[in-house]
Amino acid sequence: MAKRAGVSASTASIAFSGVGSISEATRERILRAADELRYFGPDPRARSLRQGRSGIVGVVLEDRVIHSFRDPITIAVLDGISQELGNENGGMLLLTSTGMGESSIQSAVFDAAVFLGCSPRLTRSIEVMRQRNIPMVAIEGQHFDGVLSVALDNREAATRLAQHVYDLGHRDVAVVTLPMDAVRELRALTEVIVADATTAVSMERLAGAREVYPKLGGYVAANSSSDDGFAAGLLALGGAGGGWRRPTAIIAQSDLLAVGVIRAAESLGLRVPGDLTVVGFDGARIEGLSDHDLTTMVQPATEKGRAAGRAVTELLAGGHPPDAHFTCTLHLGTTSAPPA
Template sequence: MQAEAASRPTLADVAARAGVSPSTASLAFSGSGPVSDATKERVLAAASELGYAGPDPRARSLRRGRSGIVGVVLEERVRAAFLDPVKIQMLDGISEGIASLGAGLLLLTDTGAEGENAVSIESAPVDAVVLIGCSPRLADSIEALRRRGIPAVAIEGATGEDIPEISIDNRAATRRGAEYLRELGHTRVAIVTLPVDAARTRGPITDELLRASTAATASQRLAGAREIFPTAGGRVAGASSIEEGLEAARALLADPAERPTAIIAQSDLLAAGVIQAAEELGLAVPADLSVLGFDGIRVDGLQHDLTTLAQPSVAKGRAAGEAVVQLLSGEPPASRCFTSTLHVGDTTARPLHPASDPPGIR
C-alpha cells in the first residue's frame, strides 16, 4: 500500500510535465484564477498522461478548515426514513437551506449501532449537524456533538440554550385536533403515540413508561390530547410506520366492549395503520371509528382524505438549513416555532353511539 501511494503522481509532477509552476497547475484545476486556456489545456493534458485525477479533496478541506459536509442525523435507519414522506420533505428543505454553502449532506443514524469502520456522529467529518425528528436518543446525540465542538441545529426536541431548535406547536396542535373530536361528540378516545424511549418499547401507555420518556415530541402531543381527554389511554408504537399503527390498533380494537370511537395517532403513517386495522375488523371509517393523524402527508395506498394536523415539513427543514448557514458564518441563529393546521378530511365524523362515561382504554 505504501509503495502504491508513493508511485501516485502528484500535482508537482503534473506541473513539471506541463512546464508550469505548481501554483499555476493548481489554479488550472480549480478554475479560480487567471490561467489562459492554452495553459489549462497543457496542464490537463499532462495530468491525463500521468494518470493524475486532481488535488486530494481531503487536503483542500484541511486548508479551508472545513469538510464541506453537513451531517443530518435521523432517528431510524436510512431505509425507514426514506419510507417516511415527512423525513423526505425535511431533507428537501435542509438542502434548500444550505444551498449557499455548496455543501453536501451526509446521512447518519442515531440507532446506537457501532462498528470498527462505522461512520457515526462520534466520528463523521462534518462542519455542522442537523438533528432530525422526534428521537428518543436526541440527548445522546447532542452530548456527542458538544464533546466534539460541532455546531448543531435540532428539528424538534429539548436541546438546551446553546442549540437552536426548529419546532412546531405539537401540544397546541394536538389539543386543537382533540377539541374537534370532542365537538363531534367523542368521549371514548384512544391514542397511538410515537416511540417514547430509546429502546422503542411497545405496549400500553403507562405512567412508568411516560416517566422514563426521552422523546419530547411524543410527550408534547400526548399532553395536548390529554388536555381534552384526561383519562385517554392507548398504545406506544415502536416507530412512525403503517405497520406499527396496525399493530397498536389491533390491540386497541380487539375487545368490542372497550373499543374507542376515535383514535388520535401521532403521525399520518400510524393513522394509516389504524385505518387498516379497523378495516380488517369490518369497522367502517369514520362511521364506526374516527381517526385523526398528524403531519399532513400523502400516504401511498390510503383511500381516505385523512383528517390530520398538517405541519410545514419543508419549511422546517429549510429553516434548519438556514440556521446552519448562520452558525457557520459566526452568527447565532434564533430558534423558530411553526404552526400546524387542522385539515378535516373524511376519516372523522360524529360517533354512532356516543357514551357519556368513557372507559379506561388501554
C-alpha cells in the same frame, strides 16, 4: 506532488482554486500538465484538513435507514434540506443515532449537523461537536444549548386536534402514540413509559391531547408505520371484556399510524367514521387511503427542512440565524364525525 510537472509548487493551488493572481500562460501550462499526468485536482482529504471545510453536512437520523425512509415526513424534510444546500457544495451524510452509531457521529468528517429529532442519547455527541465548533441544527426534539432549533407547535396542534374530537362529542377516546423511547415494540401506554420517555415529539403530542382528555390512555406503537398502526389499532379496538368500553375515537400520532388504525377498524367490521372516528397527524398525503380523506394536522415538513438547510448555510457563513417555529393547520377530512 504531481504538480511540479509544470514548474511550480504552490502556484498550482492557485491555478486550480482560482484564488489569487496568476498569468493566463502559467495557468494553462499547469492545467495541461496536470491533464497529461492524470491529476484531477486536489485530494479532498488534504484539502478539507487544511481548509477545515469538507462541504459535507451530517444528517443524523433517529432510526434505521429503512424506517426513516418509509416515513414521508422524514423524506420531505430531507428534500427540503437538500434543496437549500444545493448539490454544488457537497452532500448529505446520513448517520444514525442508534446505539453504537454514536461513534460514527464523532469520527465522521462533516462541517455541520442536522438532527432529525434530538434525544438525550445525543448528549455526548453534541458536546463533542460543540467543542469542535461544528454548527448544529435540530429539527424538533429536546432543546440543547448551542443547537439551533427548528420547531413545530406539536403540543398546541395536538390540543386543537383533540378539541375537534371532543367537540364532535367523543368521550371514550384512545391514543396510538409514536415510539416514546429506544424500545421499539408495541406496548400499552403506561405512566412509567410516559415518565421515562425520551422522544420529545411523542411526549408533546400526548401532552397536547391530554389537555383535552386528561386521562387519555392507549398504546405505544413500535414504529410509525401503517402496519404498526394496524397492530395497535387491533389492540385498542378489540380490548378485553368487563367494564371496558370500545373507544368511539382514536387519536393517532401520525398519519401512517392512522391509516393502520383505519385498516384495523375495518377488519373488525367497524365503519369509519360511522362507528369510529380516526384522526392523524402530519398531513402526509398517503396513497392507499383512497376511500378516506384523513382528518389530520398538516405540518409544513418540506419547509422545516428548508429552514434547517438555510440555517446551516448561514451558520457556516458565520451568521447567527434565529430559531424557527412552524405551526400546523387542521385539515378536516371524512374520517371524523360525531359518535353514533
